[in-house]
Amino acid sequence: MSVVIQKNVSLKNKNWFQTGGAAKWFCEPQTPQEFQQALNFATQHNLEIFILGHGANILVSDEGFDGLVIQPKLQNLTILNMNATESIVQAGAGITMSSLIEFCLENNLIGLEEFSGIPGTVGGSVYINLHYFEFLLEQFLVEAQVIHKETSKIITVDKQWFNFGYNKSTLHKKEYFLLSATFLLKKATDQEIMYARGRRQEIIRHRKARYPYSHTCGSFFRNFYPKEVTLISNGKKAIWVAYYLDKIGVKGQLKKGDAIVSYQHANMLVNQGKATTTDIIEVAKEMQQLVHKNFGIIPEPECQLIGFKKYPLLKK
Ligand SMILES: Cc1cc2nc3c(=O)[nH]c(=O)nc-3n(C[C@H](O)[C@H](O)[C@H](O)COP(=O)(O)OP(=O)(O)OC[C@H]3O[C@@H](n4cnc5c(N)ncnc54)[C@H](O)[C@@H]3O)c2cc1C
Numbered sequence: 001m002s003v004v005i006q007k008n009v010s011l012k013n014k015n016w017f018q019t020g021g022a023a024k025w026f027c028e029p030q031t032p033q034e035f036q037q038a039l040n041f042a043t044q045h046n047l048e049i050f051i052l053g054h055g056a057n058i059l060v061s062d063e064g065f066d067g068l069v070i071q072p073k074l075q076n077l078t079i080l081n082m083n084a085t086e087s088i089v090q091a092g093a094g095i096t097m098s099s100l101i102e103f104c105l106e107n108n109l110i111g112l113e114e115f116s117g118i119p120g121t122v123g124g125s126v127y128i129n130l131h132y133f134e135f136l137l138e139q140f141l142v143e144a145q146v147i148h149k150e151t152s153k154i155i156t157v158d159k160q161w162f163n164f165g166y167n168k169s170t171l172h173k174k175e176y177f178l179l180s181a182t183f184l185l186k187k188a189t190d191q192e193i194m195y196a197r198g199r200r201q202e203i204i205r206h207r208k209a210r211y212p213y214s215h216t217c218g219s220f221f222r223n224f225y226p227k228e229v230t231l232i233s234n235g236k237k238a239i240w241v242a243y244y245l246d247k248i249g250v251k252g253q254l255k256k257g258d259a260i261v262s263y264q265h266a267n268m269l270v271n272q273g274k275a276t277t278t279d280i281i282e283v284a285k286e287m288q289q290l291v292h293k294n295f296g297i298i299p300e301p302e303c304q305l306i307g308f309k310k311y312p313l314l315k316k
Helices: 032-044 097-106 122-128 190-210 241-248 277-295
Strands: 005-010 022-027 049-051 058-060 065-070 077-081 086-092 141-148 154-158 176-187 259-261 269-271 304-306
Touching: 022 032, 032 065, 032 141, 032 176, 058 277, 077 097, 086 097, 097 122, 097 190, 122 176, 241 277, 259 277, 269 277
Parallel strands: 022 065, 049 065, 058 304
Antiparallel strands: 005 022, 077 086, 086 176, 141 154, 141 176, 259 269
16 A cells, blocks of 8 residues: 555644644555655655654644644554563554553553553654653653654664653654554553552543643643752752742733633643634743743743744743
């Protein structure tokens, strides 16, 4: 099968903010071979490439993306028995974390349920090294298959290759893209599975009660690295962006058109219906200006900005 490449495809319904323009070219490869064909198309036509997961951590420019958007629909899920206590699960980059967690629980494997309620695919989650409190996705990843942007060569890499950190992985260089990832998970008894399912439900309930759940990208700015801040709170460096924004008082207040800082979380922006990406950028920029004016530091986006001709926010 050959990959189908479409022209002028709207990205508005393919990202969680539900804003932004169209991709000049768009495709959904279902196999690594189709992914290779897509990359070859981009090389032949000298196109910029963007790999789209579930669109849960991106903001697309109102002008759209003048290149090829590849949304991998690689959906393979396989279990390999390791030993009496652990198993390995290989998941395609296009599988959602939610489907992966359900698959693991159905097969009596635990660990990943700590990421319950976080939207996104395996591809986007490895890219950012998905995090929730003390849990990082790297704690479970053992190896992965990646594809080189220019040569289309597929290689298997280990965890070290990713050079993971908070919000950080080798994938940020955009030289390689993820095809699949392999996770090492603990085999559980039926009783442990019941506990894990309860925990999953509780995390989802907690998240839905505390944070906005749609028309947002989650946290807009990444938290600060300890070396970037001097303020101490409760004996620790104050690294949480929301801490500074809360002190300023932006929740439910800062607004442009239908773009508003969530009343639930000071580091989350929400599209209340008809916001444009330009509206969201204006609010985000004002958040940066306020933190800079009051505390002398500039928050940097965790949200990936796509298709902007010029960087639209304040730079450090
Ligand atoms: C309501 C809400 C709550 C959230 N809570 C959290 C949270 O608690 N913790 C957290 O860490 N994040 C959170 N996020 C952010 C988001 O869920 C994660 O960043 C998620 O991993 C994004 O996955 P995605 O598939 O949607 O990636 P996308 O948003 O589509 O893409 C994000 C980045 O990943 C890259 N990418 C995607 N697939 C691949 C691939 N196959 N190969 C290489 N690069 C790829 C893209 O190019 C892009 O740069 C939240 C988001 C929302 C909307």
